[in-house]
Amino acid sequence: MQNPFQYGKVVSDAYFTDREEEFASIVAEVKNRHNLVMYSPRRYGKTSLLLKITQEMKARGWNVIYLDFYRVTSLHAFIEIYAREVFYQSDNKWKSGLKKIASLVKGIHPVVSIDSLGNPAFSISFDPVADLPQTLESVLNLTEVLNSKQKWLVIFDEFQEITKLNGMGFDNHLRSVIQHHQKSSYIFSGSRYHMLMELFNQPKKAFYRFGKMMHLDKIPVELMKAFLIERFASTGIKLGEDIAQAIIDRADNIPNYVQFIAAETWQLVWLNKSSLSLELVDQAVQTVLDNQKDYFMQIWDTLSIQQKKTLVALSKDNSNPYSLDYQKLHNLGATSTIQGAIKRLIADEIIVFDNDVYLFSDPLFKLFIQLRIVALRRFT
Ligand SMILES: Nc1ncnc2c1ncn2[C@@H]1O[C@H](COP(=O)(O)OP(=O)(O)O)[C@@H](O)[C@H]1O
Ligand SMILES: [Mg+2]
Structure with missing residues (x-):
């Protein structure tokens, strides 16, 4: 008999309870193209709720990118992970997806190798002379320009980790590009209250009042x-x-x-x-x-x-x-x-x-x- 409880990882289905109000209000905000900032301490269930949102939006025909900022150790890494996530949304049309990404993003060479199970694996190499801010801009704009009819939700989990990359002005770049987006909604989720407040609630900061703040409480x-x-x-x-x-x-x-x-x-x-x-x-x-x-x-x-x-x-x-x-x-x-x-x-x-x-x-x-x-x- 399997243990009916799970911890230390993302949960769904029978291991997941409640969050109905939060779920409904996040879906409504996303549909209205409002950006959201979701905060709670660690292990309250943010990522699990975001997974549920991801499934829901996909079922509604949206493309969803989920990116955990703990995995982002540099601007190069961000660009690669982001391009890969966009690529994986092209499903069985991956060849044309690859071509489009290659033509739309300046300064990178995306390649796909087929693994032993026949699945495409995406990676990129960088032009040594690439202008990184420009590459970042074009990769972020992919969700807007790839397909004029497609709606996108982009989820940045553990977003406070961006502060580790700040030497590069990353947050300013990110904000200046995505603030013009019409087809993409953004959710920023994080577990360090102080850092998120500094990013989103300080007039001098790039993300000042960029999204509606939402506190994820404990389950009643x-x-x-x-x-x-x-x-x-x-x-x-x-x-x-x-x-x-x-x-x-x-x-x-x-x-x-x-x-x-x-x-x-x-x-x-x-x-x-x-x-x-x-x-x-x-x-x-x-x-x-x-x-x-x-x-x-x-x-x-x-x-x-x-x-x-x-x-x-x-x-x-x-x-x-x-x-x-x-x-x-x-x-x-x-x-x-x-x-x-x-x-x-x-x-x-x-x-x-x-x-x-x-x-x-x-x-x-x-x-x-x-x-x-x-x-x-x-x-x-
Ligand atoms: N909706 C939920 N119902 C029941 N347990 C949950 C729920 N959300 C999270 N948990 C519990 O919390 C753990 C951590 O969830 P997770 O989504 O990773 O939290 P966070 O991203 O906030 O750190 C899960 O392994 C599970 O045990
Ligand atoms: Mg999490």
Whole structure:
């Protein structure tokens, strides 16, 4: 029997729940050619939702380009990946697609080799004397000029990573070209709130107010509970509401970690024939912590005392770390010191600021601190 839960990767179909409102509103925006900026911390389900949008728009006859900026390490890489994605939309007409791309994009030589399975594999070589900004411009304009009737959706995932390429003025080029596009809609998705805000909400920045900002929230608790109950039921196991709630609580309702802890719990029930109980959920958490303890300990060891104290405090209570009461209660020192510590923790992505609260980006690390650090008083 296959585990009814999946985590750490893009999910669809039975492993995917809710997002109906977000889905409908994104589809409507895309159809109206509005650009969108979607933000949430990591592992809330952005890429999975974007995959669903991709499938929907394709079913409606659109071409869709999906590009993950983690894969983009240079302007050359961007041009190659982008041209390839456009090429792959030409399906069985790939020969004419290749010709068109070769004639429309200056400064590159696209080639296609056929692999052992008979599939075309696309790559390009660059003209040594190519004017890169011009090549970038013509590759971005492909969606507008390839076919006058075709509509395109272009998705840039983890878009904040563009800031790594900024030395080249990449964001300015990108904006100056795509702002004129009529047939293409753009979705910019990202997981670093600060960086996205800087790109899209600062008057001096290239992408100032370029798209409507949309915050992807957690999935409502009631729907998440129903999802857990239904997935357990699909393997013949009855999950009570209180246990579903316990799984969600331990995962801070972050979708990835809800499925992670649920998967471990299911495993204990199914493989060890244990009976489902609250204790079993805790046993599942302990198993995960055992598996990850070296990794968590390594992170912990890199932190300063102030960061450790701040994390210990936040693991117990994240209500208002800048209040005097909080500082006294947790023996944290001056506000500026806490601010400094939190700033570093955010830069290292240990903490995220979402919906006005500070959260552990990995709730298991929070549990590690509670159960393995604080309980054993190892932090001073
Ligand atoms: N709609 C959803 N329903 C249930 N679980 C989800 C959903 N979206 C995401 N998840 C869970 O979160 C994990 C990470 O999803 P992903 O789309 O990669 O997030 P992100 O792109 O925001 O980092 C998935 O493997 C899955 O466990
Ligand atoms: Mg993602």
